Amino acid sequence: MASKFIDISKVDMRFGQFHALSDINLTVEQGEFITLIGHSGCGKSTLLNLIAGLNRPSSGVLVCSAREITGPGPERAVVFQNHSLLPWLTCFENVYLAVERVFGGKEVRAQLDERTWKALELVGLAAAGGKRPNEISGGMKQRVGIARALSMEPKVLLMDEPFGALDALTRAHLQDELMRIVAATGATVVMVTHDVDEAVLLSDRIVMMTNGPAATVGGIVKVRLERPRDRLALAQDPLYIDYRTSVLEFLYQRQGRPAQRFAA
Amino acid sequence: MSAVYETIGVAGAARESAASVAEAPATPSRRARLAAKGVRLAPEGGRLRPVVMKVLPPFLGLVLLVLAWQILAVQNAGFPTPLETWHEAVNLFSDPFYRKGPNDQGIGWNVLASLRRVALGFGMAALVGIPLGFVIGRFSFVYGMFSPLISLLKPVSPLAWLPIGLLVFKAADPAAIWAIFICSIWPMIVNTAVGVQRVPQDYLNVARVLNLSEWKVVTRILLPSVLPYMLTGVRLAIGTAWLVIVAAEMLTGGVGIGFWVWDEWNNLNVPHILIAIGVIGVVGLVLELALVTLAKAVSYEEK
Numbered sequence: 009m010a011s012k013f014i015d016i017s018k019v020d021m022r023f024g025q026f027h028a029l030s031d032i033n034l035t036v037e038q039g040e041f042i043t044l045i046g047h048s049g050c051g052k053s054t055l056l057n058l059i060a061g062l063n064r065p066s067s068g069v070l071v072c073s074a075r076e077i078t079g080p081g082p083e084r085a086v087v088f089q090n091h092s093l094l095p096w097l098t099c100f101e102n103v104y105l106a107v108e109r110v111f112g113g114k115e116v117r118a119q120l121d122e123r124t125w126k127a128l129e130l131v132g133l134a135a136a137g138g139k140r141p142n143e144i145s146g147g148m149k150q151r152v153g154i155a156r157a158l159s160m161e162p163k164v165l166l167m168d169e170p171f172g173a174l175d176a177l178t179r180a181h182l183q184d185e186l187m188r189i190v191a192a193t194g195a196t197v198v199m200v201t202h203d204v205d206e207a208v209l210l211s212d213r214i215v216m217m218t219n220g221p222a223a224t225v226g227g228i229v230k231v232r233l234e235r236p237r238d239r240l241a242l243a244q245d246p247l248y249i250d251y252r253t254s255v256l257e258f259l260y261q262r263q264g265r266p267a268q269r270f271a272a
Numbered sequence: 273m274s275a276v277y278e279t280i281g282v283a284g285a286a287r288e289s290a291a292s293v294a295e296a297p298a299t300p301s302r303r304a305r306l307a308a309k310g311v312r313l314a315p316e317g318g319r320l321r322p323v324v325m326k327v328l329p330p331f332l333g334l335v336l337l338v339l340a341w342q343i344l345a346v347q348n349a350g351f352p353t354p355l356e357t358w359h360e361a362v363n364l365f366s367d368p369f370y371r372k373g374p375n376d377q378g379i380g381w382n383v384l385a386s387l388r389r390v391a392l393g394f395g396m397a398a399l400v401g402i403p404l405g406f407v408i409g410r411f412s413f414v415y416g417m418f419s420p421l422i423s424l425l426k427p428v429s430p431l432a433w434l435p436i437g438l439l440v441f442k443a444a445d446p447a448a449i450w451a452i453f454i455c456s457i458w459p460m461i462v463n464t465a466v467g468v469q470r471v472p473q474d475y476l477n478v479a480r481v482l483n484l485s486e487w488k489v490v491t492r493i494l495l496p497s498v499l500p501y502m503l504t505g506v507r508l509a510i511g512t513a514w515l516v517i518v519a520a521e522m523l524t525g526g527v528g529i530g531f532w533v534w535d536e537w538n539n540l541n542v543p544h545i546l547i548a549i550g551v552i553g554v555v556g557l558v559l560e561l562a563l564v565t566l567a568k569a570v571s572y573e574e575k
Contacts (some may be wrong), residue, residue, distance in 0.1 A: 084481075092474040094478070095494040105492060109484060
């Protein structure tokens, strides 16, 4: 059971005529950090949406915690690429909306408030609780998005290029914070990225996807680096460089760039 | 004598204080320090300029209008000059709320009667149109049902509906309200529906991932997101309603600013007609401004 927390078997996804994903087979263990990497348009986000339950596969089965995924559920929280905070609610209210939905039936207002503040504290934003999303920076918004996802105490955290829209320094800072949070909560994470360094730094396993259409899992790199990981020390680590090189080789030699193939 | 002495005394004191300021090792202004270093600064713009630029153009526009009016009045006998109209207006507004029988009431009563009709027709249109717009925007089936009907009926002049109102209600007053209802409902339905359709998919995905109840989806996501669109519809509707009420009252009679215009035409009281045009304009402007202010207060800032 624990070894197959998420089980994706023989999943195909078609959008009308377009064959997006073909024969995806993947299992994720509890507490594992998985990244999906590939060129843009390869269907990484599609796969993540399938796990989130936002879309249903054309064929095949996705199972999470021994139950088939038939729709979105609070045990699978999603952090969206563009934070997706509601601009008319404060940061606190944005997180509270999620907390209330998951725990509203069992707990009183004070307990729900406490959970919300705790989630904001976890991402270091308790002071910004009363602010609206347009009053804080992009990195802070993304952290509120993470707080909202974590506040639901999900079994799985699904992240769709969560740091893609951020500058490099903010991104590094949030990656460190995410590692700290995952270590503290033991969360299972599936994250879409197109950043090789981010993938190697964060992952237990990197799932490399082939180019679409009919994209599938092209290879999996198991990252055996000790945790906690330190980005400065790793920069010199030969093992880290090996992993990085093998992902780069996959992306640029074996898969090429889709643009080149279209141009041919 | 003593006054002159005092003035000199004050001037002397002022000179003294100026000298003390100069002697003190006070820091010279930034401007002076930079000037001493040979930096040439752009001349300081007057504080008055923005105010003047804001007030002057509208004022000149008004002057132009009055001037054109004056020329028109001088060249046409029977057309009152601005000054004559002004005197008449002062006279008229000195007692806006008098009643001398049903067909001779003060201009205040007439404006209020028109506003009451607009409020009733417009209010009912909002009660029907906004929820209908929500349903049309949310469910594509309902959209398919109503979209052709709305496209067909929207371009029809509301006055064309007036006879139907007279037929159904058998009275002039409800018929005028009915015409207001018809003309205000379309912008509110259409804008609300468009607003609902344009709720960003991201927000709806949040709703799905959080598995929010339909009630929470409506109150926390749809309503705030649609509100700016809805208020645009409300603003368009009130503008049209105020246009239509004048025409409708000309046809139905009774009390009201539209009727008043027609009545004064029958009396050949042209200054009163011009005053009525001014009053209709001002009331329309106030309605519009009130709704713009409301829209600004409730709409959120993007990003």
